[in-house]
Amino acid sequence: MSGAPDFVSTAMTSTLTDPLPMRxxxxxxxxxxxxxxxxxxxxVALAIVLAYALLIACTGSxxxxxxxxxxxxxxxxxxxxxxxAAPDLPGAAVPASxxxxxxxxxxxxxxxxLAPRYKExxxxxxxxxxxxxxxxxxxxxxxxxxxxxxxxxALKGTQISVSVGLLxxxxxxxxxxxxxxxxxxxxxxxGDIVEWLYNVVTSVPEILLFFAFAAVFGRGIxxxxxxxxxxxxxxxxxxxxxxxxxxxxRDYVRAAEAIGASAGARMFRHxxxxxxxxxxxxxxxxxxxxxxxxxxLSYLGLGVATDQVSWGTMLLESQSDLILGHWWQLAxxxxxxxxxxxxxxxxxxxxxxxxxxxxxxxx
Amino acid sequence: MFAYLLRRLWxxxxxxxxxxxxxxxxxxxxxxxxxxxxxxxNATPREIAEIRAQLGLxxxxxxQLGIFIKGIVTFDWGxxxxxxxxxxxxxxxxxxxxxxxTLPILILDTLIAIPIAxxxxxxxxxxxxxxxxxxxxxxxxxxxxxxxIVGQYVFGFQLGWFPVQGWSDSTWTNLxxxxxxxxxxxxxxxxxxxxxxxxxxxxxxxxHDYVRTARAxxxxxxxxxxxxxxxxxxxxxxxxxxxxxxGILIGSFLIEVxxxxxxxxxxxxxxxxxxxxxVIQAVTIYVAMLTMLANLLVDLSYRxxxxxxxxx
Numbered sequence: 001m002s003g004a005p006d007f008v009s010t011a012m013t014s015t016l017t018d019p020l021p022m023r024x025x026x027x028x029x030x031x032x033x034x035x036x037x038x039x040x041x042x043x044v045a046l047a048i049v050l051a052y053a054l055l056i057a058c059t060g061s062x063x064x065x066x067x068x069x070x071x072x073x074x075x076x077x078x079x080x081x082x083x084x085a086a087p088d089l090p091g092a093a094v095p096a097s098x099x100x101x102x103x104x105x106x107x108x109x110x111x112x113x114l115a116p117r118y119k120e121x122x123x124x125x126x127x128x129x130x131x132x133x134x135x136x137x138x139x140x141x142x143x144x145x146x147x148x149x150x151x152x153x154a155l156k157g158t159q160i161s162v163s164v165g166l167l168x169x170x171x172x173x174x175x176x177x178x179x180x181x182x183x184x185x186x187x188x189x190x191g192d193i194v195e196w197l198y199n200v201v202t203s204v205p206e207i208l209l210f211f212a213f214a215a216v217f218g219r220g221i222x223x224x225x226x227x228x229x230x231x232x233x234x235x236x237x238x239x240x241x242x243x244x245x246x247x248x249x250r251d252y253v254r255a256a257e258a259i260g261a262s263a264g265a266r267m268f269r270h271x272x273x274x275x276x277x278x279x280x281x282x283x284x285x286x287x288x289x290x291x292x293x294x295x296x297l298s299y300l301g302l303g304v305a306t307d308q309v310s311w312g313t314m315l316l317e318s319q320s321d322l323i324l325g326h327w328w329q330l331a332x333x334x335x336x337x338x339x340x341x342x343x344x345x346x347x348x349x350x351x352x353x354x355x356x357x358x359x360x361x362x363x
Numbered sequence: 364m365f366a367y368l369l370r371r372l373w374x375x376x377x378x379x380x381x382x383x384x385x386x387x388x389x390x391x392x393x394x395x396x397x398x399x400x401x402x403x404x405n406a407t408p409r410e411i412a413e414i415r416a417q418l419g420l421x422x423x424x425x426x427q428l429g430i431f432i433k434g435i436v437t438f439d440w441g442x443x444x445x446x447x448x449x450x451x452x453x454x455x456x457x458x459x460x461x462x463x464x465t466l467p468i469l470i471l472d473t474l475i476a477i478p479i480a481x482x483x484x485x486x487x488x489x490x491x492x493x494x495x496x497x498x499x500x501x502x503x504x505x506x507x508x509x510x511x512i513v514g515q516y517v518f519g520f521q522l523g524w525f526p527v528q529g530w531s532d533s534t535w536t537n538l539x540x541x542x543x544x545x546x547x548x549x550x551x552x553x554x555x556x557x558x559x560x561x562x563x564x565x566x567x568x569x570x571h572d573y574v575r576t577a578r579a580x581x582x583x584x585x586x587x588x589x590x591x592x593x594x595x596x597x598x599x600x601x602x603x604x605x606x607x608x609x610g611i612l613i614g615s616f617l618i619e620v621x622x623x624x625x626x627x628x629x630x631x632x633x634x635x636x637x638x639x640x641x642v643i644q645a646v647t648i649y650v651a652m653l654t655m656l657a658n659l660l661v662d663l664s665y666r667x668x669x670x671x672x673x674x675x
């Protein structure tokens with residue numbers, strides 16, 4: 001259970017001395033950053049996440065892995081450090097039968113009615129340049145069934161999977177936090193309605209919601225983001241609601257009310273900065289959950305469209321690759337995902353510790 | 364107590380009504396036309412219209428909603444549109460397969476995770492504790508799908524310890540031959556989050572006053588941990604297990620799909636793909652009811668475990 005963070009005492013004293021609310025928020029964040037910097041594991045994790053962010057930016061802008069769909073290698077090309085595969089493929093090794101090739105070369109031009117036009121056609125055909133690209137026997141980290149570079153696919157897949165997780169977490173957070181703020185702050189019949197909605201959504205099996213929303217929005221990245229956002233807001237709602245209930249009864253909010261602050265101002269200018277770290281920590285957990293959910297959804301056929309690549313589709317393909325002994329696609333997807341998710345989780349943990357020093361070292 | 368029960372049951376009705384409306388309109392408004400799915404690919408529009416009429420899809424929506432609600436009240440869901448099986452029979456035949464897999468998973472996960480978590484709480488802050496915590500973070504960052512793919516490949520295909528997949532009619536054969544591999548993999552996946560969660564429960568308890576009192580009167584650390592902390596931490600653990608109970612009925616659909624286990628999760632997936640409304644509606648309502656009952660049960664068990672809890 002995540003504990004009750006409490007910045008109210010610091011917030012209150014600074015309210016009395018400092019008339020600018022923005023400066024007050026700065027103080028909390030700056031001291032959190034100071035604590036965060038002392039956490040060595042957290043800093044390493046942050047560095048890894050930033051490196052991923054850089055790679056994603058490069059991939060997204062087309063600097064890297066732009067041609068991930070090109071067939072640059074032989075099908076199932078092994079990684080370069082393993083060397084080229086032995087040419088034992090059935091079909092490739094079978095020489096064409098000599099009898100058949102002789103029969104095909106018998107000169108029949110005197111009976112062939114099309115014979116006079118062959119020369120013209122050949123000339124015309126020569127005007128077109130068919131370029132056959134050189135096909136590599138091995139690729140840096142192997143190729144998939146279509147001869148696409150697994151490394152480029154992993155880069156592109158990282159970009160898609162991480163952005164799906166991030167965007168879905170933002171959508172879920174927006175829905176959950178605003179409903180939670182609404183229900184927690186106002187209570188009464190508005191709170192009852194939101195609470196009812198929460199009960200309904202949590203009672204329906206998730207997979208049914210996934211399927212229903214997938215039927216509405218079709219397949220693709222935006223669908224995934226919406227599906228996960230529309231079903232995954234409940235945890236965030238629960239937590240934000242509890243925080244708003246707690247804070248709306250605190251003295252500093254009552255004081256704000258007494259000097260005439262409107263409900264909106266109290267919710268967003270007074271309470272929100274005091275609970276924003278809770279929202280952020282919960283959101284970082286959502287990112288991890290959604291990245292993992294994308295993989296499962298892709299496996300069930302609800303994931304990204306077929307002309308796109310994500311960690312989920314790579315794993316889906318690698319299932320049949322593995323039986324043939326082609327492990328590199330599985331390894332590429334698993335490693336790139338595990339490193340990112342581990343670093344992100346550790347960063348989120350360090351972040352929580354830094355924002356909430358009372359819980360430090362407990363979990 | 365009786366008044367409390369009555370009020371809780373009464374409060375379930377609006378939620379259930381919400382679930383009914385959500386499922387009804389979500390699938391009818393946006394789902395694939397079931398008549399289209401049931402008819403063959405080259406069916407004429409007239410044939411599709413006839414199927415629609417036969418399924419009662421041409422009735423006004425309130426009539427269809429009325430039939431749905433009547434089904435809930437009488438627990439008579441009719442027959443599956445795709446297979447013409449009665450829903451009761453369909454669920455009764457799929458449930459054992461799901462339970463054969465999900466019950467061992469839940470039991471093993473809980474029984475293994477509690478001692479590990481307790482041990483970690485005892486050795487909190489030590490190198491072992493930190494190493495295992497990092498280990499669980501890494502284990503958690505690997506997709507369930509990877510565990511399943513690699514596990515099936517290594518244990519089923521290469522080592523040949525378990526059949527790659529399959530299912531039989533005998534519960535015993537299923538339990539000892541076909542279920543172990545999916546159960547093993549699911550337990551492996553579930554162990555990390557469970558251990559972390561239970562460890563945090565134990566650590567939460569360690570911060571309380573009664574622990575200080577117990578230490579002050581000279582109890583050894585194991586006595587404090589096993590006697591006092593474990594008992595008090597049972598409340599959140601019980602909550603966690605109780606809330607997982609409805610989940611074991613619908614099962615892990617991923618495991619069922621992957622290992623071709625004819626359970627409820629797979630059936631739901633099939634039903635959604637075929638727009639088989641009676642099946643979808645029945646399963647949804649049952650799971651919703653069970654979720655609410657599990658919540659009630661958890662609240663009631665608080666009272667049993669901790670006499671200080673007052674039910675309001």
